[in-house]
Amino acid sequence: MAKDSAPDLTGQITFTSDKGASRSKWTAILLAILLVGWMGSGFVLPTEEPEEVAADVAPKIVTVAVKDSQAENIQLVLRAEGQSVPDRSTTILAKANGQVTSVAVSRGDLVDAGQEIGRIDGETLQAQLLQAQTQLDQATRDYDNAIALQDRGVATQDRVSQARAAKAAAEAAVTAAQEQLDNTIIRAPFPGRLNDLTLDVGEFVDNGDAVAEVLDNDPLSVVVQVPQQALSRLEKGQTAEVSFITGEVVQGTVSFIGSNADQQTRTFRVEISVDNPDSVMPAGLSARVAIPTGEARGHFISPAILSLGTAGELGVKTVAEGDQVAFVPVSIVRAQTDGIWITGLGETARLITIGQGFVQAGDVVDPQPAAPALSAEASQ
Numbered sequence: 001m002a003k004d005s006a007p008d009l010t011g012q013i014t015f016t017s018d019k020g021a022s023r024s025k026w027t028a029i030l031l032a033i034l035l036v037g038w039m040g041s042g043f044v045l046p047t048e049e050p051e052e053v054a055a056d057v058a059p060k061i062v063t064v065a066v067k068d069s070q071a072e073n074i075q076l077v078l079r080a081e082g083q084s085v086p087d088r089s090t091t092i093l094a095k096a097n098g099q100v101t102s103v104a105v106s107r108g109d110l111v112d113a114g115q116e117i118g119r120i121d122g123e124t125l126q127a128q129l130l131q132a133q134t135q136l137d138q139a140t141r142d143y144d145n146a147i148a149l150q151d152r153g154v155a156t157q158d159r160v161s162q163a164r165a166a167k168a169a170a171e172a173a174v175t176a177a178q179e180q181l182d183n184t185i186i187r188a189p190f191p192g193r194l195n196d197l198t199l200d201v202g203e204f205v206d207n208g209d210a211v212a213e214v215l216d217n218d219p220l221s222v223v224v225q226v227p228q229q230a231l232s233r234l235e236k237g238q239t240a241e242v243s244f245i246t247g248e249v250v251q252g253t254v255s256f257i258g259s260n261a262d263q264q265t266r267t268f269r270v271e272i273s274v275d276n277p278d279s280v281m282p283a284g285l286s287a288r289v290a291i292p293t294g295e296a297r298g299h300f301i302s303p304a305i306l307s308l309g310t311a312g313e314l315g316v317k318t319v320a321e322g323d324q325v326a327f328v329p330v331s332i333v334r335a336q337t338d339g340i341w342i343t344g345l346g347e348t349a350r351l352i353t354i355g356q357g358f359v360q361a362g363d364v365v366d367p368q369p370a371a372p373a374l375s376a377e378a379s380q
Contacts, residue, residue, distance in 0.1 A: 062363065064355035065370035066319050071297040071347045076333055078233060078291045080270070082224035084244070086283045087273075088190060088216035094205045095183035096120050107197040110279065111188040117212055118199040122184035129177035136170035143167045192216035193279045217279035222252065222287045225267035231257070233293035240272045245286040250274050254291065298333060298341045305353050306330075316342070317359065319350040319367045327361040 098120040105117050146163035149155030186199070196213035205211060222242050226234065238254040251274075258269035272289055274281070301316065307327065309315050315329040330344035352359070353370045 061366045062355060062359050063366040063368055064319070064352045064359060066350045066367040067353050067370045069299045069301065069345070069349050069351050071299055071345065073295055074298045074300075074334060074341045076233070076293045076296055078226070078230050078293050080224035080226055080289050080291075082222055082287055082289060084274075084281065084283050084285045084287055085221050085223050086192075086215040086217050087219055087221050088192070089195075089283075090189055090214055091210050092117065092186060092189070092212040092214060094120065094186065094207060094209045094211050096122070096125070096180065097205070097207050098122065098184065099204050100199050100201050103197075103199045103201055105194055105197070107194055109194045111192060111194055111214065113188060113190045115188045116185055117188060117194070117197070118186045120184040120186070120205060122181050125177065125181040125184060129174065129181050132170065132173040132177040136167070136174050139163070139167040139170040186211060188214055190214065190216055191218075215279070215283060217281065217283055218276045219273045220276040220279075220281050220283065221255070222272040222274060222289060224270050224272070224289050225262065225265060226270045227267055228261065230293075231268050234270060234291065238291055238293070240289050240291040242272060242274055243288045243290075244281065248281065252289075296333060296343055297347070298343045299345050299349065299351075300339050300341055301351065302353075303340050305351060305356060307356055316345070316349075317352045317356040317361070318345075319352060319365060323364050323367055325352070325359045325361050325363045325365055 100118055101121050102119045103117070104119075105111060105115070111117065143160075143163040143166070146155050146160045150157070150160050188194075192214040193216075194212060195215045197211070199205075199211050234254060234257055236254055236257060240252045240254055241249065242252045243249045252272040254270065255273035256269070256271035261268055272291075305316055307315055307317055309327055309329060313329045314332070315327050318326050318328055320326040328345055328349070330342040332340050333343050334341040350367065352365075352367075355365075359365055
């Protein structure tokens with residue numbers, strides 16, 4: 001029985017003899033040609049550019065709230081804080097050595113110029129004065145005798161000159177002894193309050209020891225530091241209102257304006273003189289000073305509507321003609337708890353109160369009146 005030969009399966013399978021094989025090949029080639037043609041059709045048959053839609057669409061206009069503001073007269077006031085200092089103060093020094101024999105006043109008392117504060121033992125100096133006075137009396141008699149003898153032609157001019165010199169020396173000795181005796185009495189150099197006193201009866205003091213301090217608080221001076229830009233608004237004689245930390249409010253006068261700025265703060269020292277009868281107000285109190293410096297035309301606004309310009313300057317945004325936003329630099333001239341006064345705007349202005357952070361100078365906006373609850377400013 002003859003064996004059937006097995007089919008050869010090791011060769012490459014081909015489909016060339018199939019009826020559909022050539023059809024698939026041509027289909028693939030056709031699709032490839034169509035794809036390439038479609039991709040290149042833009043170069044061969046360019047289509048018309050679509051009309052720009054953006055040119056026909058108007059930009060969106062931002063709605064902002066505005067408020068009409070009218071300029072008013074405002075009082076310019078320079079405000080500063082400082083402290084009170086005495087008009088004069090001095091430390092009294094002992095001018096003689098010795099034991100304190102009496103004290104005439106107490107610490108805190110008001111004293112007059114030349115009033116006795118205390119006394120140092122001066123018995124020795126009193127004796128020296130008596131001796132000097134006796135010598136002066138003798139020198140005076142000798143001089144008178146020399147003059148009389150000269151008139152009679154007995155004494156010479158040299159004798160007269162010697163007698164005159166002796167008399168002058170005796171007079172100087174009396175003056176020195178009297179001055180030393182006067183120095184045993186310690187006196188107040190000017191009217192004021194005795195702020196300190198270290199004298200006690202029986203203690204010994206040396207020449208040059210500090211024994212008392214006197215403060216002249218009438219008038220009382222209030223010292224403040226004023227910035228450079230405000231110095232031109234001040235002049236001597238201006239009226240100032242001074243509010244002390246104790247609650248007293250008094251009127252004062254600008255009495256001194258410094259001519260040299262502080263090296264650290266670049267501010268100038270200004271003193272306001274305040275009447276202080278009987279030195280009731282002490283020195284060293286904190287005080288707030290308000291100095292009226294004239295008038296200006298300004299607008300009262302809320303600090304919330306302030307903006308910064310491109311260069312960092314302070315200003316506000318307004319709505320000008322054509323509903324365009326304008327940035328106007330301003331200056332703050334007065335601040336209150338309920339708002340601020342600014343200058344730099346015209347007599348009238350349409351202030352943007354809401355939405356200023358979303359627009360820039362030159363933008364066209366849709367201005368709408370601000371609601372009363374949102375735009376109401378507190379009055380002065």
